[in-house]
Amino acid sequence: MRTATVIAPAMTALLALAAAPGVGQDATSDPRLPEASQRLQQYLRIDTTNPPGNESEAVAFFADIFEREGIAYETVEPAPGRGSIWARLEGGPEPGIILLHHIDVVPADPRFWKHDPMSGTYENGYLNGRGALDTKGLGIMHLEAFLALARSGAALERDVIFLATADEEAGGRHGAGWIVQNRPDLLEGAGLVLNEGGSGRVLGNRVVFSVEVTQKVPMWLRLNAVGPAGHGSSPTTRSAVTDLIEALERLRQDPFAPRIVPAVGDFFRDLAELESAAAELADPEGLIAEPDRLAALHRTNPSLHALTRNTCAVTRLQASSKINVVPPAATAELDCRLLPDQEPRAFIRELRKRLDQPSISIEVLLSFKAAISSTDTDLYRAIEAVTARRFPGSTVMPAVTAGFTDSHFFRDLGIVAYGFSPAVIPGSDQGGIHGNNERISVQNVERGWRTMLDLLETIAVAPEQRPTSALGATPTAGGQH
Numbered sequence: 001m002r003t004a005t006v007i008a009p010a011m012t013a014l015l016a017l018a019a020a021p022g023v024g025q026d027a028t029s030d031p032r033l034p035e036a037s038q039r040l041q042q043y044l045r046i047d048t049t050n051p052p053g054n055e056s057e058a059v060a061f062f063a064d065i066f067e068r069e070g071i072a073y074e075t076v077e078p079a080p081g082r083g084s085i086w087a088r089l090e091g092g093p094e095p096g097i098i099l100l101h102h103i104d105v106v107p108a109d110p111r112f113w114k115h116d117p118m119s120g121t122y123e124n125g126y127l128n129g130r131g132a133l134d135t136k137g138l139g140i141m142h143l144e145a146f147l148a149l150a151r152s153g154a155a156l157e158r159d160v161i162f163l164a165t166a167d168e169e170a171g172g173r174h175g176a177g178w179i180v181q182n183r184p185d186l187l188e189g190a191g192l193v194l195n196e197g198g199s200g201r202v203l204g205n206r207v208v209f210s211v212e213v214t215q216k217v218p219m220w221l222r223l224n225a226v227g228p229a230g231h232g233s234s235p236t237t238r239s240a241v242t243d244l245i246e247a248l249e250r251l252r253q254d255p256f257a258p259r260i261v262p263a264v265g266d267f268f269r270d271l272a273e274l275e276s277a278a279a280e281l282a283d284p285e286g287l288i289a290e291p292d293r294l295a296a297l298h299r300t301n302p303s304l305h306a307l308t309r310n311t312c313a314v315t316r317l318q319a320s321s322k323i324n325v326v327p328p329a330a331t332a333e334l335d336c337r338l339l340p341d342q343e344p345r346a347f348i349r350e351l352r353k354r355l356d357q358p359s360i361s362i363e364v365l366l367s368f369k370a371a372i373s374s375t376d377t378d379l380y381r382a383i384e385a386v387t388a389r390r391f392p393g394s395t396v397m398p399a400v401t402a403g404f405t406d407s408h409f410f411r412d413l414g415i416v417a418y419g420f421s422p423a424v425i426p427g428s429d430q431g432g433i434h435g436n437n438e439r440i441s442v443q444n445v446e447r448g449w450r451t452m453l454d455l456l457e458t459i460a461v462a463p464e465q466r467p468t469s470a471l472g473a474t475p476t477a478g479g480q481h
Ligand SMILES: [Zn+2]
Pocket: 102, 134, 135, 168, 196
């Protein structure tokens, strides 16, 4: 399924100028940039908007790099254009570590961007493009660290696996989900995953790396209401539509009881300690005991509020196809997100009680298991050691997210998965994730892959074999942050 690397036709004329060594052999990237950033620029220019995804073009991009580096790789394409790729550096008997990122990106509307979202434009120290943060930037940090580790020839105590997958933004059915189901050989011996979901931020004057250890669990439901059909001119006292509206209103008026699971309690207390604006979170139990304070949190910070309870967002409604027909059926789709310790069947029983409407049946469209990765691992300790070394004065804290990533596929199998990125992203750039003007600084890319390499050397190379790169510190996150 490999195809030749595609170079934008307009750029082929520039090929003649590609005399620069190293990565400069690809003329489509800016020669002012260092290797990793040039690669990211090329990656950003491959349109992997999902739908349709078109990840196979990026798979060819990676395959070409592995070929030039002499590293064996494997690709799969479960559906046309929906490729994923992996490469493995063989190591000793310790559980293998997977560097996971997703190739696909969410759509971007160029009308609202300063630069074309598929241009990879380099300006003022930043690379601009859809995927810069979610997650092509992270993917290049993985790749460069992986290649440097391979070139070093160091003997490894565990396998190190680079894995770039399709379809995360649509649930991973053609990507990580497919691989877990159909190619378990890839996961053989693997015990650790580094994935998206965490990042560095500056809180106060300190760099804080959040490491995502668990996430709320999606449960997508369809409510099917049935009732008497009729003519719009003569409404009956009740119908599928009115039953549905009443039930949804009961749900809105009476949200699920708040409670603080241990991982969220730790996360809130850490946030309160690190950020004066979050002092409110120091006593999570006290916070949820006071409805007014909890309601204020909901208004000011919906994503933190979402961590305090099971939630359901009503996202799709459907009833009659004709304005003068009272339909015999109406449906509502709910995007529910459960706390990580919630038993799914008990949740559905409670929902049914709350809706309090026998004419409505509940259909499960998607449901994952909940799983939490422990912080009591060598990998977590390595993240702490490496970030402390390279960002003096920084802190690491375990975090819980309201959204979900491909990590759940691996946690379901008992594999420890952390959301971690060595990039330090200013708050003003966070909105670019799924938003407009997504970008990452070249400083973050270059410092990021070196930090990732340091982490791999710390976790996978025997101490006496570790090169000096695992010892140096890099400047703290000043400068562009
Ligand atoms: Zn993502």
